[in-house]
Each structure stands twice: as C-alpha cells, then as structure tokens.
Amino acid sequence: MKIILASKSPRRKEILEAMGVGFEIDVADVDERVSDTLSPVEAVCEISERKAKAVSQRHEGEDCIVISADTVVVIDGRIIGKPKDAEDAFNILKSLSGRTHEVYTGFTVCSEGKSKTDFEVTKVHFKQLCDDDIRRYIATGEPMDKAGAYGIQQKGNLFVDYIHGDYYNVVGFPISKICVTIKELFGINILY
Amino acid sequence: MKIILASKSPRRKEILEAMGVGFEIDVADVDERVSDTLSPVEAVCEISERKAKAVSQRHEGEDCIVISADTVVVIDGRIIGKPKDAEDAFNILKSLSGRTHEVYTGFTVCSEGKSKTDFEVTKVHFKQLCDDDIRRYIATGEPMDKAGAYGIQQKGNLFVDYIHGDYYNVVGFPISKICVTIKELFGINILY
Secondary structure, three states, X not given: OEEEEOOOOXXXXXXXXXXXXXXXXXXXXXXXXXXOOOOHHHHHHHHHHHHHXXXXXXOOOOOEEEEEEEEEEEEOOEEEOOOOOHHHHHHHHHHHOOOEEEEEEEEEEEEOOEEEEEEEEEEEEEOOOOHXXXXXXXXXXXXXXXHHHOOOOOHHHHHEEEEEXXXXXXXXXOHHHHHHHHHHHHOOOOOO | OEEEEOOOOHHHHHHHHHOOOOOEEXXXXXXXXXXXXXXXXXXXXXXXXXXXXXXXXXXXXXXXXXXXXXXXXXXXXXXXXXXXXXXXXXXXXXXXXXXXXXXXXXXXXXXXXXXXXXXXXXXXXXXXXXXXXXXXXXXXXXXXXXXXXXXXOOHHHHHEEEEEEOHHHHHOOOHHHHHHHHHHHHOOOXXX
C-alpha cells in the first residue's frame, strides 16, 4: 500500500526516511486560516484534515494512505506560528526563553472510506536565552520557516533544556502515534 | 579551532553534521571494561575520559578540541550495553517493555591543558511491547550495535511512549550540554 505524505516540510520527509518508510509526496495548497475561537488542538486537527482531504481527492481509486499534519507552538494559550521576519523571530524566542511551551501536531491518516485525525502534544522547556545568542541564531537563517522560530533537531537544540513527550512531534510529526493509528485503522505496520 | 570527534558512532557523527559543525574523526581503541563497583555515571565518565585521553595524545601541539562520549542504558540500577546476539536483544527489549529506563552519557571535552568530563541523563518510557513486534524489530538488524538494543531515531522510536530530558543524549550524546561546556572552558561557541 502506497504512502503519500501530504506535506512539503523537509523535516517530515526526513522522519519518514529515517524510519525506512517508502513514500511519495503530494502537497495541496489549502487555506490555513481558522476561526479564532478554535483551541490549538482544534486548529491543528482542522488544518490537517483539510490537507488530507485535498490530497486524497486526487488519488481516488488508488491503493494508498495519505498522511498530513499541522504543527503549532503554544505559550500562555496563544498560538505561535512561523516568524514573519527576523524581528518577529527575536520576539518569539524571547517569549519562549526560560519557560515551558507546548508543541501541538494534528495529523490525519486516510484511505478510501476510512480516515482518522488525532493529535500529540509535547512540552518543551527552554533555557534562559541571552539576546546575543538569539541574534546569532537568527543570523543562521534556521528559524524562519519553523513554527516557534526554532529547529530542535538543528542549532535550535542548544536553546532546549529538556522535553517531555514525543521528540519527533516537535521536529515534524508524531511518527510513532501515526504508525499506531495506521495499524489500528488499516491493519498495516508501515515500519516492519 | 579544529573539533575532533573521538567516536566511531555514526549517530554522533550525524548529530554534529545536523548542527553544521565542521569536525574530523579520530578514534582510539580503549579498554572499555570498568570495575563492577562503579555507578553508571562513574562508568560512562571513566570510559569517556579514557577515549579522550587516548585521542588527544595523538594531537599534542595542535589547536583542537577533542570530544568523546560513552553511553549506557540503565534499568533497576543495572547497566545494559549492546546486545550480544538476537536472543540477548529480545531479552533486553522485554526488560524495557512498559517501563522507564535511564540513558546515561558521559562526555569529555579537552584541549591542551584543559579538560572537563560531565554527563547527562534522560528518562525514556517504553510502551508495552508484544513479542511479535520485538521479533520483527530485531529482524531489521537495527538493535545490534546500540546500547539498550534500540535506536530512538529510527524504527525503535515506535517503542517509545515518551522521554523526559535531552533527546540527543539518547541518540548519541548531549550536544547541547557539550556546547555549553566548550563555551565555558574555551570561550568558543561551536554552533554559531
């Protein structure tokens, strides 16, 4: 059964590759705006579902499983997406400094007639950051395409004191929970 | 200042590469046997120090920093190394199933006249594993060269319920703490 990754995130691609899963990528542009009244969990699940639906429509009649996901960083109940510019990245990283935030990823797995959306949450505690380190990190360019303005699997790792929960959920998506969901829904173990 | 990685672990190499750090590899074979009376922390620090000393002796007079490390998995106070064979891997994974174990990594950073050894510990909680999944995982060959008989960054990820602490410490070594130690000791930020 073919796996289709409905995401253009290089991190999600790398996770599937690290797991030795064969897959194709097919991405649909969907409207990622959601109502302000949605909670972080509702928002990531809603967007993930939109992505999966848009892509699976293109593959009707094919024997495939579509996987999509959406990730946000949340602090004080406030959703933080990708930084708009360097100054925004600086403000985001300042707001995470010395504190614990949550990373929510909603994911959808779907095949003909069957679909399930679920989520994972991981707590991440940041060290106290100095302005100089933040500015030098931003100068590497790493924060700009990432929710929360850091990449835990790259240089952003230096800012992290500890995590509690699933690591890959912070990198891109919770591959472990996704595999379990696929096994429950389709009876297939995609890893071994 | 040149960084020398005194380890043949492909995971430690990959971590430094992911961080964008330029480095060379130089490995010394050292006696990894230690007294049974040593605690896990004492054991990993002792072996890490031996590795660093053996390699740094070869680079006397060079402007370089040597990084070495040693990792063990500990459950019920008992040190678990790499599996001897498939049956040993099965028994190790059975003993980790449904429980929390600790991963200890001792590391040493040293340059001419200055050296520091420290360690990091991460808690890893495993899901309840079924024998069939364990056997299929062992058949992939992944467990055989790894302390605790699993690779958290590969298919072994499916066994992990959650971690508490530093993720890269479980993969290979605590790059974040190593960078901080290098900064304290030599005033150099090797990441940015």
